[in-house]
Amino acid sequence: MTAPTHPRTSDELIRAEEPVLAHNYHPLPVVVARAEGAWVEDVEGRRYLDMLAGYSALNFGHRHPALVEAAHRQLDRLTLTSRAFHNDRLAGFAERLAALTGQDMVLPMNTGAEAVESGIKLARKWAYDVKGVPADRATIVVAADNFHGRTTTIVSFSTDETARSGFGPFTPGFRIVPYNDLAALEAAVDETTAAVLIEPIQGEAGVLIPDDGYLAGVRELTRRAGCLFVADEIQSGLGRTGRTLAVEHEGVVPDVVLLGKALGGGIVPVSAVVGRREVLGVLHPGEHGSTFGGNPLAAAVGTAVVELLETGAFQRRAAELGEVLRDGLAALVGRGVVGFRSRGLWAGVDVDPALGTGRAVSERLMREGILAKDTHGSTIRLAPPLTITADELTSALASLEKVLVAGA
Missing domain, CATH: 3.90.1150.10 (Aspartate Aminotransferase, domain 1)
Known part of the structure; x- marks a missing residue:
């Protein structure tokens, strides 16, 4: 033959x-x-x-030579353990990523969509355990023209019919308001609101940049309302806009930041949810997980990415x-x-x-x-x-x- x-x-x-x-x-x-x-x-x-x-x-x-070298080194030692065991690369990665982003804790995942899904679960759990929202009543406020991924939950709050059409029934619990409109956002927030989830800059919509003061306004509004500010920095973060995070242009520190894409250095999929200890601390064993999330190869490459960004x-x-x-x-x-x-x-x-x-x-x-x-x-x-x-x-x-x- x-x-x-x-x-x-x-x-x-x-x-x-x-x-x-x-x-x-x-x-x-x-x-x-x-x-x-x-x-x-x-x-x-x-x-x-x-x-x-x-x-x-x-x-x-x-x-990038430093990232390829980090991957090669790790490939010769250990690639995957699953989170059933500890590995020797994960703690260092989490410590340095938390420090880089000014947060306390890290939940490692793989893709950007996984980070968003994890952020949604985290916000709901926090709402029930900490805020005291009645069971199954938590809502999340999002912006029109958003792009957070294409999983079934995420397209449930998309306004892009190409992403939505043919994929229902849709997941409830989301309220959509116009982007860059603080008055509409304030009107949508109530005692059931777990979080406001937005992109600091809407990439898929055409790199839409909000007015000066919008992100600071979101931060202040969520603080007053007692809900979380979750910033999706999967495209805008890690140096893209001239700052480590796009929210830094307004001096804003969200409760939770979603990262992905560049975190894997173009070598392996790496994403993460980073946030305050009071928020990520609501997760307990068995409530969320990922076989590949936080694997040694991803942690090695992610650490090398953080090292590149630490210099500024x-x-x-x-x-x-x-x-x-x-x-x-x-x-x-x-x-x-x-x-x-x-x-x-x-x-x-x-x-x-x-x-x-x-x-x-x-x-x-x-x-x-x-x-x-x-x-x-x-x-x-x-x-x-x-x-x-x-x-x-x-x-x-x-x-x-x-x-x-x-x-x-």
Whole structure:
């Protein structure tokens, strides 16, 4: 019997996926085979500048040497024990992550959606055990246009019909209010409210940045109402916006912070719920868990990620290069860009709809060697690795200008 042949070209690989992969994604037609830093290479050897960075999972670029080394070291020692036993990497990871985020305790999980689900369970348990909400009456207030994941509970409070349609019946216990509207939030909070769960910056919605004072207002409102402020920093956290956490731009400390994506360094899935001891302390053995959550390999890589952030260098870099990104986008307003929002190395760019959808613009950028992705309508998001250089960033903006001028 002859050995089976395998498709080699991008077109062949894309066609090979069609009959065997569920069609839950609509990726750009590029097949990545290798990557390093801010650059990826496809199977034919074409190079692309990565301006998406795995939706912030690759804040430190592809295959950051310190992170790869930490993974290699741990792979040679121990990868998984489950939480049935202790492992020698977990305590150090938890201690340093808690210190980095200014919190007391850590609940390690794997994916961002798991962190959100864990945060929801935690808030409800706290409401019953500490606040005294009657059994099964706890409510959580969320913002419209949110994106916290796609599990059945999470899509129950999504306002995106693509995420919701066909997946009911939905989980009760959530109240949806407009984002960036403190009056609406205050009206929705009552004695049954366990928590207010929001993204400090709404990424999937188009990098929507709230008004100055909104996050501080949420913090004050939840403090007065005796409920928790849960901040979903899965995309916005760990250096992306020029601070360790996006809430730091307003000097706010939530009761609970949800982390993921960049926490795994682009190597393994790592997420965490970090928060005050009075909140995380309500969990007892058997009430929540994860086979892989807090595994030694994840803890080793997560610790290496925290070490990179402890110096503050990546946060400063994101802030400084964020000015380059902001100025470059400002120069394109009226020249194919009708508006944008940016904070640090993260931007939502609204393209003139006459020039095409966000998907169409992303495809044109791909042909210019730039990888970006649309959000909704004619909006694209830019979130390059924090390791990108000023010259590379300027080059990407020049390619965006070229695409927009050519499409005009």
